[in-house]
Amino acid sequence: MEKAQSLAEELQEKLAVNKATCQCSEERTKRELECLQQRFKAAFTLFRYLKIQAKASADLNMACAFFRIKHQEGVGFVDGHSMPLSKWSKNANISEFESSAEEAAEANDDWYAADIFSLVRMITFERVTTKIDEMEISVKLALNTINKLAEQLNNFEQEAAVQRERATDYEQEAAIQRARATECAQEAAMQRERANEHEQEAAMQRKRATESARELFLLKQKFAAFKSEAQLVFRRIEALASSLEQRKEKLISKTLQLHDEKALKEDKVQELMNENVRLQSLVDQKEAQLVALNEQLKLTSLSERDK
Template identity: 30%
Template sequence: MEEDGPSRSGLPPVGECEWREELRQQQSQVEALRDRLVEVKVGMRRSEDDSGRELEHLCRRVKTIATLLAYLKSKARIMAIPHLAHTSCGIRNQDGVGFVDRHGVPLADWSKAAEPASCGAGSDDRAAAEGSGVHKHGDAVEGDGDVDDILKSIRVVTDVMESLVKRVIVAESETANEKEKVRIGLEEIRRKTIQVESMSVKVEEMEKFAVGTNGMLNEMRQRVEDMVLETTRQRQRAAENEQELSRVKNDFESLRTYVSTLVSVRETLLSSEKQFETMEKLFDSFIDQNKVET
């Protein structure tokens, strides 16, 4: 009853209003989708333009990176050849000094300096290669962080290669010095070996002489022992001789006393004989006197 009221009053039914409202919403959504589609098409055209420019930019970056890598490869090939590596690093052989780098620093002082800075700071061929790559593709590398990083990496790698060249030269020089020291050491060892062999021969001769001397010493020891025994016997004989001498002295004293006695007796006898002769003469004279008197 309530639904028939509006129909009879001339108002549209409720379902038709809802349908019209929904239709308006759908039309507004279609228009919004149409506007969105237009925006998407415009965005796609812009994206295609941006993609083309980005692709062109990427191509330039790739060409720049390829140029830098080609330079790095050529640098590596140069570093593999000693005299070209020396020329690339500015290393030369100066009379009276030996190897010096591009700054005139001698080989002995290379280890005191920062090798990458001293060797790579003035690398003309590397700067030319990098400059050619940058100027050829200037739009691609201007403000490009990746290319800048690659340039820095190439600088670092180049400096490291040049530093390795210096280290190789230093190592070769040290190796030559060590070889010379080894040669001198071997000569000294050979000389010492000859001296040791000569001393060994002398020691063998001295051992033989010592063996002979030992025999002589044994003989001399035996002779000394014999002489000691002989000396002992001689001492015994000397003691016996002293005893005999003492006995002879005693006998001599006795004999001298006896001789003295005999001498005194002889003198007495001589004196008696003289007295007897005197008496005989006196007796003869007495007899002669008696004969005369008669």
């Protein structure tokens, strides 16, 4: 579960880093494109402005005001960078140059105006040409930079697409890991419930074991008492057995004696029976003799009576 959670956290961190990288690259590219577009627009605007200013350079006051031409004592006419204009007269009257267009028209100084116009045209066209060349170079550089940035943008878009695909894969993997983490958490919860049940069961078993130990202790005490009683009983039984054995031996000896006496008495009885039989036969003989004597006596008495 911890491995799944750590893997899900790593995938989420990678996803956040990829999203931040894509956003930073897209924002940087957008900023660079906006900057180049602004530069290009500024260059194009300046180019148009220079063209307009070149067309408007025929106006002396506008040209002088635009190029900041002024008169400096001891030097003559200078431009905005204090560079001397050699073709201009050092003794020219600056008041006529600094006056308005209406005062210059009233002066009717054709030669002076033509000289100033030619000089202004020369300076204007030189600067305009230089500016145009610089702007063309800038535009080419800007176009090259824009093309490079477009290529970089395409590369960034492709990389962003790859990063988005990776981010999608990471999101799917993170979802899978979260699901696994959820399953692991559920399984851990079930394991904790089972552990709690096992702990409760173990507590009940310990309680039962304590009760069983107590009962066993009581049973041991009872068994010890019963054993002592049994030993006493066994001793008594042994004593009784020994006394019974002695009595048995006495009875056996007496029985043998009685058996011998019985045999003797049986012999005597047999002898007595034999004697009885003999005496009975004698008695029978005597009775027969008595009967014969009685008969003789009767005969004798009868004979005597007859006589």
